Amino acid sequence: MSIRPHLVPSFLQLTNQKIHLRTAHSQLIGYWSVEYGGLNQVFHIWKYDSYSERAAVRAALSQDPSWVSDYISKAMPMLSSQENEVTYLVPWSHLQTPPQTGGVYELVSYLMRPGGPAVWGEAFQAAVTSHDAPGYGKLVGAFHSEFGLLNRVHALWWFESADQRAEVRHKAHHDARVVAAVRNSVMHLESQENKLMFPCAFSPLK
Structure with a gap:
């Protein structure tokens, strides 16, 4: 989600004040501001057990006067x-909690060649596990679209800091x-991109 550059502080302040109106309806996993790899962006993950649950939540939100008047009506004009x-967690991944708060997160996105997990899974x-197991980062979760x-x-990776990430990447x-x-995985890869993100104060994952 991209925010109009001059309104980023106002958007984050409003969201910090009113996020409880949204989390009253469904579970927030994490909410981050993007520091590197994108400008004036936020990224957030919400958990649903089914598509019907998500549909019910969206219907309830549209009928929630506080959510509409106190947040949506003010936040939407700030967005560009x-x-x-x-997405869903891949079968071998489980959502993990970082060992401590105060770190940074890296979201690495890979566009794989068509064929699905049966081909490149x-x-x-x-x-991924070759990085996670030796401690070259803490894997929070791996997701498939x-x-x-x-x-x-x-x-989604966690690091103590951006500098610590650079150090372990070099190793x-x-x-x-x-x-x-x-080397074995890149033959299935079309492209990749990443973002370094800072968790917002109200983010469950910090």
């Missing part, structure tokens, strides 16, 4: 664009196991 994606898992841009997978580049796993 929005997009959403439905094992190679992707090996590439269901609606939105298809054949896209995301890995990973010299780890033969990581190099081999990545």
Whole structure:
């Protein structure tokens, strides 16, 4: 979600004050402001157990006068664009809590070649776990797109700081196991991008 540049502080302040109106309806996993890899952006993850639950939540929100008048009517004019994606955790990943608060998050998004996990699932898992197992980052979760841009997978990582991320990335580049796993996975890869994000004060994941 992109915010008009001069309104970023106002948007974050309003959201901090009124997010309880939204979390009264469904579970917020995390809410971040993007520091590197995008400008004037926020990124957030919400959990639903089914599509019917999401539909019911959206219907309830549209009928919630406080949400509409106190937040949506004020926040929407501050935005320049929005997009959403439905994802699910890949079978081998579980949502993890970082070992401490106060760190930074990296969202790495991979566009894979068509074919789905049956074609590239094992190679992707090996590439991700080769970083996670030795401690080259803390994997919070790995997700696969269901609606939105298809054949896209995301890995959400936690680091103590941006500098600590740079340090462990440098070490990973010299780890033969990581190099081999990545080399095997890139044959299935079309493109990738990443964002470094700071958790907002009200984000459950900090």
